[in-house]
Amino acid sequence: MPRPIYAEIDAQALTHNLKRVRALAGNREVWAVVKANAYGHGLDNAVKAFEGAEGLATIDLDDAARARSYGWTKRILLLEGFFDAADLEPLAQLNVETIIHSDWQIAILKASGVSPVGVHIKVNTGMNRLGFAPDDVNRVKAELAAIPGVTILSIVTHFANAEPSYLAEKPTSVSKQLTRLSPAMDGTVPGCMANSAAILWRPEVEGTSVRAGVALYGVSPDHHVTSEELGIIPAMTLAARIIAVQNVAEGETVGYGARWTAKRPSRIAVVACGYADGYPRTMPDGAPTWVNGKIAPLVGAVSMDMLEIDITDIPDADVGSLVELWGKNLPVNRVAQACGTIGYELICALALRVPLTLKA
Numbered sequence: 486m487p488r489p490i491y492a493e494i495d496a497q498a499l500t501h502n503l504k505r506v507r508a509l510a511g512n513r514e515v516w517a518v519v520k521a522n523a524y525g526h527g528l529d530n531a532v533k534a535f536e537g538a539e540g541l542a543t544i545d546l547d548d549a550a551r552a553r554s555y556g557w558t559k560r561i562l563l564l565e566g567f568f569d570a571a572d573l574e575p576l577a578q579l580n581v582e583t584i585i586h587s588d589w590q591i592a593i594l595k596a597s598g599v600s601p602v603g604v605h606i607k608v609n610t611g612m613n614r615l616g617f618a619p620d621d622v623n624r625v626k627a628e629l630a631a632i633p634g635v636t637i638l639s640i641v642t643h644f645a646n647a648e649p650s651y652l653a654e655k656p657t658s659v660s661k662q663l664t665r666l667s668p669a670m671d672g673t674v675p676g677c678m679a680n681s682a683a684i685l686w687r688p689e690v691e692g693t694s695v696r697a698g699v700a701l702y703g704v705s706p707d708h709h710v711t712s713e714e715l716g717i718i719p720a721m722t723l724a725a726r727i728i729a730v731q732n733v734a735e736g737e738t739v740g741y742g743a744r745w746t747a748k749r750p751s752r753i754a755v756v757a758c759g760y761a762d763g764y765p766r767t768m769p770d771g772a773p774t775w776v777n778g779k780i781a782p783l784v785g786a787v788s789m790d791m792l793e794i795d796i797t798d799i800p801d802a803d804v805g806s807l808v809e810l811w812g813k814n815l816p817v818n819r820v821a822q823a824c825g826t827i828g829y830e831l832i833c834a835l836a837l838r839v840p841l842t843l844k845a
């Protein structure tokens with residue numbers, strides 16, 4: 486018997502979410518973002534489920550090679566571009582397009598003589614992470630256009646604050662970024678601006694393509710809005726079984742550091758999921774899990790391979806019962822919030838040792 490933990494990936498949810506994103510994207514093309522093992526869902530599963538997308542976007546050439554080996558023949562884009570001159574040969578061989586965000590990349594392209602290569606110019610409009618200043622874009626275009634074999638395919642920017650709850654704090658941030666972008670958009674090169682949040686909430690962000698990540702996996706980019714409200718379906722359900730039950734007397738503690746103390750005689754279930762599976766050790770007492778239709782609170786510190794929950798009020802839960810850590814019944818954003826992070830981090834950090842089971 487394998488250890489009783491798995492992440493079920495719902496293939497129909499993935500394809501449904503792609504349809505939903507496509508409807509919101511209008512006539513813009515859809516790059517399905519599949520970095521971090523398709524946000525933990527398995528690159529192979531994503532390649533199949535997103536076959537209707539125009540392209541895959543990732544950050545690792547190795548992903549591109551794997552996607553090709555799974556049969557992906559359409560476009561692939563490296564969102565951070567190449568990292569080294571040695572990347573250019575496989576880039577051309579695999580027919581992968583690349584972001585250009587810095588002058589050092591242009592210098593490598595000039596020196597390499599490797600071609601052909603399709604490039605996308607990244608513009609920093611206020612995220613202040615990757616990209617050229619808007620004023621530099623004409624110079625960058627001219628330099629790239631002069632390199633034999635290089636084709637400029639789009640102008641790309643990335644929003645810092647397209648989520649409604651971020652925007653509530655900084656209401657002008659998207660419009661400020663769009664204003665800064667406008668001198669770089671002279672109508673000759675297509676634009677690729679929107680991430681999931683901008684696709685969902687900022688219809689004024691136009692362009693000819695979008696880069697959809699978290700929404701494709703059925704997770705809301707903003708934890709104040711549910712997946713249901715957005716018409717998307719969570720595709721990952723992380724579940725593990727109860728492998729032991731302890732009857733704990735009042736005053737006894739549970740787990741490392743004796744963090745949690747029973748205030749009443751308690752039935753404590755031991756679940757086969759720990760921080761080595763990607764369930765954060767920072768999760769506090771009271772964090773929700775879901776078992777037999779009810780919420781069971783986490784009690785005590787998460788161990789490497791196990792965690793404990795209080796099932797005193799769920800008498801039908803017992804050894805063998807399946808506990809949902811997050812998924813269709815328990816939104817990953819709600820779980821993430823309990824330990825001060827976002828759903829993105831939990832799904833992406835799912836450990837490789839957790840088997841992915843595909844539900845067709």
Ligand SMILES: *Cc1c(COP(=O)(O)O)cnc(C)c1O
Nearest residue numbers: 518564643680681696697698699
């Ligand atoms: C990860 C990423 C995306 C996708 O973001 P979501 O919020 O998951 O939709 C889009 N663009 C870039 C540059 C990214 O790195």
